Amino acid sequence: MDVEPVPGTExxxxxxxxxxxxxxxxxxRCESGRGAELIRALYPQSGRAVTVGLTGxxxxxxSTLTGALVAHIRAQGKTVGVISVDPSSPFSHGALLGDxxxxxxxxxDPDVFIRSMASRGHLGGLAGATADAVxxxxxxxxxxxxxxxxxxxxxxIEIAEVADTTLVxxxxxxGDSVQVLKAGVLEIADVFVVNxxxxxxxxxxxxxxxxxxxxxxxxxxxxxxxxxxxxxxxGIDKLWxxxxxxxxWLRDTGAIRNKRRAAFAHRVRQLALGTLEGRxxxxxxxxxxxxxxxxxxxxVLQRFGxxxxxxxxxxxxxxxxxxATVKGL
Amino acid sequence: MDVEPVPGTExxxxxxxxxxxxxxxxxxRCESGRGAELIRALYPQSGRAVTVGLTGxxxxxxSTLTGALVAHIRAQGKTVGVISVDPSSPFSHGALLGDxxxxxxxxxDPDVFIRSMASRGHLGGLAGATADAVxxxxxxxxxxxxxxxxxxxxxxIEIAEVADTTLVxxxxxxGDSVQVLKAGVLEIADVFVVNxxxxxxxxxxxxxxxxxxxxxxxxxxxxxxxxxxxxxxxGIDKLWxxxxxxxxWLRDTGAIRNKRRAAFAHRVRQLALGTLEGRxxxxxxxxxxxxxxxxxxxxVLQRFGxxxxxxxxxxxxxxxxxxATVKGL
Numbered sequence: 001m002d003v004e005p006v007p008g009t010e011x012x013x014x015x016x017x018x019x020x021x022x023x024x025x026x027x028x029r030c031e032s033g034r035g036a037e038l039i040r041a042l043y044p045q046s047g048r049a050v051t052v053g054l055t056g057x058x059x060x061x062x063s064t065l066t067g068a069l070v071a072h073i074r075a076q077g078k079t080v081g082v083i084s085v086d087p088s089s090p091f092s093h094g095a096l097l098g099d100x101x102x103x104x105x106x107x108x109d110p111d112v113f114i115r116s117m118a119s120r121g122h123l124g125g126l127a128g129a130t131a132d133a134v135x136x137x138x139x140x141x142x143x144x145x146x147x148x149x150x151x152x153x154x155x156x157i158e159i160a161e162v163a164d165t166t167l168v169x170x171x172x173x174x175g176d177s178v179q180v181l182k183a184g185v186l187e188i189a190d191v192f193v194v195n196x197x198x199x200x201x202x203x204x205x206x207x208x209x210x211x212x213x214x215x216x217x218x219x220x221x222x223x224x225x226x227x228x229x230x231x232x233x234x235g236i237d238k239l240w241x242x243x244x245x246x247x248x249w250l251r252d253t254g255a256i257r258n259k260r261r262a263a264f265a266h267r268v269r270q271l272a273l274g275t276l277e278g279r280x281x282x283x284x285x286x287x288x289x290x291x292x293x294x295x296x297x298x299x300v301l302q303r304f305g306x307x308x309x310x311x312x313x314x315x316x317x318x319x320x321x322x323x324a325t326v327k328g329l
Numbered sequence: 330m331d332v333e334p335v336p337g338t339e340x341x342x343x344x345x346x347x348x349x350x351x352x353x354x355x356x357x358r359c360e361s362g363r364g365a366e367l368i369r370a371l372y373p374q375s376g377r378a379v380t381v382g383l384t385g386x387x388x389x390x391x392s393t394l395t396g397a398l399v400a401h402i403r404a405q406g407k408t409v410g411v412i413s414v415d416p417s418s419p420f421s422h423g424a425l426l427g428d429x430x431x432x433x434x435x436x437x438d439p440d441v442f443i444r445s446m447a448s449r450g451h452l453g454g455l456a457g458a459t460a461d462a463v464x465x466x467x468x469x470x471x472x473x474x475x476x477x478x479x480x481x482x483x484x485x486i487e488i489a490e491v492a493d494t495t496l497v498x499x500x501x502x503x504g505d506s507v508q509v510l511k512a513g514v515l516e517i518a519d520v521f522v523v524n525x526x527x528x529x530x531x532x533x534x535x536x537x538x539x540x541x542x543x544x545x546x547x548x549x550x551x552x553x554x555x556x557x558x559x560x561x562x563x564g565i566d567k568l569w570x571x572x573x574x575x576x577x578w579l580r581d582t583g584a585i586r587n588k589r590r591a592a593f594a595h596r597v598r599q600l601a602l603g604t605l606e607g608r609x610x611x612x613x614x615x616x617x618x619x620x621x622x623x624x625x626x627x628x629v630l631q632r633f634g635x636x637x638x639x640x641x642x643x644x645x646x647x648x649x650x651x652x653a654t655v656k657g658l
Contacts, residue, residue: 036623040623264625268626269609275640276630277598280597284598293368293372294368297596300601301601304635305634310365311362
């Protein structure tokens with residue numbers, strides 16, 4: 001009788017030998033939901049990389065910023081992994097292609113690994129495989145992992161739970177910028193990047209960001225503000241310094257432990273809720289038409305051993321983690 | 330011994346007597362997670378209203394469109410409820426105020442009920458109380474319920490699961506528009522609204538929308554395209570006709586049953602997952618530091634009677650509902 005190997009573990013040897021094809025295949029496995037064994041095996045080797053999330057509204061120049069950052073980091077002799085998260089849509093291939101073109105100059109560099117991923121996940125936004133890809137690139141030995149997200153929404157706010165350092169890029173002269181700050185993005189920024197800083201409205205945007213920051217009380221890290229012209233490569237050195245400063249702050253103060261613990265909890269929650277959601281659908285499909293939503297939810301919850309019903313208040317989220325008020329269990 | 334009344338049910342009498350203060354208080358109760366009994370009692374009276382969701386990028390003029398639609402609907406002698414969903418943020422009060430100013434002319438009309446709600450929910454985006462507010466306004470007797478969301482993200486796509494008819498508003502000459510279409514919003518539109526149609530780029534945007542639509546295969550309803558100048562009140566009659574045409578199509582073909590069933594399933598899922606999420610946090614907090622995320626998720630799932638672990642593939646969503654591939658249970 002043949003002994004079937006644990007799925008995916010045949011990738012471990014080439015992965016540990018730093019074969020980029022093994023990294024690519026490992027990420028693909030996670031994307032298709034078959035990455036559990038790989039992550040189990042490689043998770044202990046992760047946790048060393050500097051992980052950086054970059055978000056901001058469309059058109060701000062995120063791909064150009066990413067390209068410029070990659071060039072700068074490579075010039076320091078460090079290796080880089082890039083994850084470009086794109087909303088899933090019949091049309092997203094065009095966007096992916098556009099991003100890739102901007103990163104083309106790095107395609108032939110064996111120490112730069114670039115991967116586009118769809119943001120298929122809808123439970124909280126970011127696809128689960130994004131976190132797995134970060135773990136894999138980190139365990140593979142990349143010094144820096146950059147995660148670039150498109151647009152501003154739930155998945156963009158969520159990036160702060162995956163990356164150690166979150167960059168929020170804004171552009172001057174766009175009505176979007178203030179809206180973006182309003183949409184909860186202000187709270188996740190470790191570094192603000194005002195790109196296209198040669199624009200006549202750039203100083204005004206910087207003032208707006210500063211005055212909004214004054215309205216918040218920061219305990220711990222106070223976000224820094226960096227002006228860049230990514231296309232011309234200007235300000236990228238300062239941006240990288242700001243990233244390193246935040247990373248050093250995280251490590252010096254021990255705040256990195258909370259960050260990593262929050263990222264771990266985030267991924268566990270994603271996996272558990274994703275699985276439970278599938279089960280819940282089956283139960284809902286079996287429900288009759290004569291129920292109100294609360295009565296139906298109570299029946300669903302009973303199937304998962306929760307006997308005291310819906311607690312809408314059991315679900316309160318605070319910045320940088322989750323604080324839940326829970327009854328029972 | 331005093332018999333304590335079921336919480337919230339003292340509102341039922343004034344609610345049924347159509348006292349707007351009872352409607353306001355009922356929504357507040359749902360927002361604070363104490364609305365279960367009210368919804369249970371009033372759900373059977375809901376299902377009559379025309380429910381319309383309006384989404385689109387910031388700056389497109391959604392509040393002006395809402396104001397113009399309300400005026401038009403009122404001129405037909407119909408009553409209206411408006412729910413304005415705003416991202417929760419320390420700064421959102423400004424945005425709410427701005428929206429409200431645009432709706433001011435309707436504040437003294439007793440047949441228009443306006444409510445701003447925070448989009449606090451992060452499980453999928455829209456706060457659960459939004460769906461409850463729709464149920465309440467519907468049961469209260471509003472002929473039309475308009476739900477306006479800010480920005481484009483997960484919660485905006487989700488609006489298609491709450492409202493019968495979804496309007497996607499776009500503005501000419503904004504780089505956002507095509508990005509918005511890419512971000513999965515194309516698929517949820519029943520009616521496209523090109524606002525600010527006096528803009529020189531308006532015809533080009535209409536062409537872009539049409540050519541993107543040609544790339545999709547529509548089974549059933551084919552989205553309509555309406556040009557408006559909401560500030561001048563132009564095109565609002567055509568927009569209202571398009572809404573009624575979609576509503577009539579839903580009812581004539583029986584598609585409304587699937588829509589309503591999907592909305593019901595959406596709310597049940599939201600309530601059940603919201604409760605489970607709170608419980609999951611408690612379990613995660615108790616986990617040790619020596620686990621990888623998959624092993625941790627398996628332990629969490631065991632607490633809810635799921636013994637065969639994480640199935641990342643058990644979570645696949647299709648448009649207009651959820652199709653899940655599930656093992657076990």
